[in-house]
Amino acid sequence: MNFNFLTPVSDAVLAHNELIAQQALGKKIKVHSLQNGIPDLDDVRIAIIGVKENRNDVNYIGEELSFDTIRKTLYTLFPGNWNTLIADLGDINSGETVEDSYFAVRTAISVLVEKQIIPIILGGSQDITYSNYRAYDNLLPMVNMVSVDTNFDLGDANLPMKNNSYVGKVIVEEPYNLFNYTTIGYQTYFNSQEEIDLIDKLYFEAYRLGAISEQINMVEPLMRDAHIVSIDLKSIRASEVSDNQKYSPNGFSGKEICAICRYAGISNKVSSFGIYEYHNSKNDSATSMLIAQMLWYFIEGINCRVNDDDFTNENLYQKYNVLVDDNELVFYKSLRTGRWWIEIPFLPDVNNKLKKHTLLPCMHSDYLLASQGEIPERWYKAYRKNSF
DSSP states (O other): OOOTTEEOOOHHHHHHHHTSOTTSGGGTSEEOBTTTBSOOOTTEEEEEEEEEOOTTOTTOOSOOOOOHHHHHHHHHSOOOSOOOEEEEEEEEEOOSSHHHHHHHHHHHHHHHHHTTOEEEEEESSTTHHHHHHHTTTTTOSSEEEEEEOSSOOOOOTTSOOOTTTHHHHHHHSSSOOEEEEEEEEEOGGGSOHHHHHHHHHTTOEEEEHHHHHHOGGGHHHHHHTOSEEEEEGGGBOGGGSOGGGOOOSSSBOHHHHHHHHHHHHHOSSOOEEEEEOOOOOSSOHHHHHHHHHHHHHHHHHHHTOOOOOOTTOGGGEEEEEEEETTEEEEEEEETTTOOEEEEEOOOTTSOOSOOSOEEEEEOHHHHHHHHTTOOOHHHHHHHHHHTO
């Protein structure tokens, strides 16, 4: 595979790797080194790539990125009872132009996803998510994206792209492949009312920080339908990270963000995962350890994946029909995992890309809500979006 734009993992990381315990993760990862080149990707399930591109950060002041401390910390952790082979493919350096970097990211992700290898992107600025999204142009007709963020990052799509406006570009630029966009953990005071209204008008989903913190398992069905997951480190509260990473006193705790990463890993559909807005710091141990643990939990989730959405075999699920007003809601419950889905009916007169009954992941509480005569909001938004 010709990934000539990837630079090897640094000698400092490799030297550090020689000193760690034999059972540690670093001893089990296939690493892109200067001496041995890019490793053979046969049987590899997960590939880590650093992207040293941050020039479209609105606060960019010329700082260069290094992911060495994250790698050193990740390599020292001990793997769980895992059966997935991991490769660290090194870094994509910032190209001559930002567009060059975007092209390299898009190419790498497209090739890896096509090979059924899950790329883990360590970023740079979050606008790299746009390239991640574009990598799916020839892979899937419709894409679902989940962003864990304080902001919607819609911005003005008519202006050049920045890390606070990449979602606007995703929505308005052709080809139109985005089916659903979900923001987890937004904080109202960081978003204009116009942006909040637009998210609602487009029938996208947005969940406030407080709601998620109160009920973290809400994240599971949101991740279950996602193809792309993008995490902005600014969504983590300031007390959990190093000096250069501090953003807001309110945000997810380390425990909550790791749970969110595990839910992303468990999802059978998530095929690319990125952590963005990393800033180097001299006192970097807290941030690098937290990111390493986030990656650990994502990989742990991948190793816990269960195929439980085969609804052709009636012995594997239970079906529930609930009448709410004039709507018959159809729920499915997997007997293997206890996870729930709700059916979004196909509208034959509508020219959309789905052309079938769509099963939307949901929670048991959605079924209980419907049983009490209330239509779940996720069902309503998906139904309306399906009606376009």
